[in-house]
Amino acid sequence: MTATALKIPETFFHSKMFRGLGQEELGRLTQICQRRRAASGEYLIHQNSTAQNVYVVVSGIVMIERLSRAGRRQVISFAFSGDYIGFTNTDEFEYSVVCLSTTELQMFPRRALLEIIDQYPLLKSNARLMGGNVLAQAMDHLFAMGQKKAHERVCFLLDQIQRRQCGISKSEIDLVMSRQDIADYLGLTIETVSRALAKLSGMSVIEITNAHRIRILDRVQLEEMASVH
């Protein structure tokens, strides 16, 4: 480790965005990066506000949601450690972002970040790939909503969380979000989500430790039902 390396927060490496970067790039990024800690329930981004900052989740979980004038809500996605949010291409946000737990974040001024990304090919390629992931994820979600039954959609979410929930490769799932959040993500009602979980439990695919903790018993069957490919 060189002296300069010490200045770079280790958490930079949590995101794919920063994978494989050299000292120079990381140095530039460190200069514009601010640490931020947000409480559960805190809004990082408000729908219709101007896009100023980009965040990278270091730890915790955030939820991206969208409200209509009619008062209906669609949850767009959940973001975990390493995911970035607010990296939009338009100048105004079309969604809100709220923390579901105490969350540590890196905050970058959007303009400055875009400039730096522009200057380093590897960073640019990383950014492109991550943008591609967001779109691929949206298509998966679309598929689940259009083609799958309630209990399959729940499998889709469980599978996703299990894959992306950082650190844990075990079969334990920490269901941080509320039933209403899940329902609004999957286009269902809370009652249907509850019943779907009960059904999966009855099928011995999962075990419900308590309302916010699930154990996967049959990963093969879960993936089968979750699959959008």
Added chain:
Amino acid sequence: MTATALKIPETFFHSKMFRGLGQEELGRLTQICQRRRAASGEYLIHQNSTAQNVYVVVSGIVMIERLSRAGRRQVISFAFSGDYIGFTNTDEFEYSVVCLSTTELQMFPRRALLEIIDQYPLLKSNARLMGGNVLAQAMDHLFAMGQKKAHERVCFLLDQIQRRQCGISKSEIDLVMSRQDIADYLGLTIETVSRALAKLSGMSVIEITNAHRIRILDRVQLEEMASVH
């Protein structure tokens, strides 16, 4: 008009991608651009193939679809004149693209196009904005699927087509796609689509001239039901 201007196909101006560009940029683009004409039913892109080319629709309509191993299909979107397709960030396509009518296209080698875009700030900004549009569109679609009833989803599609169908600002809609395509786009069955259209006709929101031609009678109500904002 200068002499060089004559070499540039007028159709370049149909897409937002090329809006506001100078002679130099257009010249570079013309060099790598190929014209292509595709028949109805022809596949431009196959799911899981390598991303080689980017297309811009000059005239006609294409459909972006995604198949699962289980044989289910989700239609991702329909693309009209001026839309580009295949401009993916990953190296492999996660969807297929098929023409719904005789279609004129511009074809660009993806790598070369990316390089040129990189060199011209305005072009880069255009590309970013168009990428943002794709995502915004996906979120709208997600919202419609998660929160709306059958007849509202149909309104969502009709409204979209009416806005994007090139040239026509009238209330006539040319429904090129089949009922199955519509159903797979909206997460419904063909029967439900049929009934939804009949219902809207009964409400005097639309008039069904024939299976593939719709007249909008009450645009306000249509937008109201279609709205995802």
Added chain:
DNA sequence: CGACATATTGAGATGGCTCAATACCTGTGG
């Protein structure tokens, strides 16, 4: 421990699906 929010369970209503019959549209050959 009690109060309030959140989740589960139950019962009935309903929107959308399935299966089946009919209608319409388009192209082909007599």
Added chain:
DNA sequence: CCACAGGTATTGAGCCATCTCAATATGTCG
């Protein structure tokens, strides 16, 4: 020009998954 065939769309009837509304249970925080 008409008759017919094949594909596509509409309509009908019954069923089932999901929604709605209501009651109960569980969890959380003062």
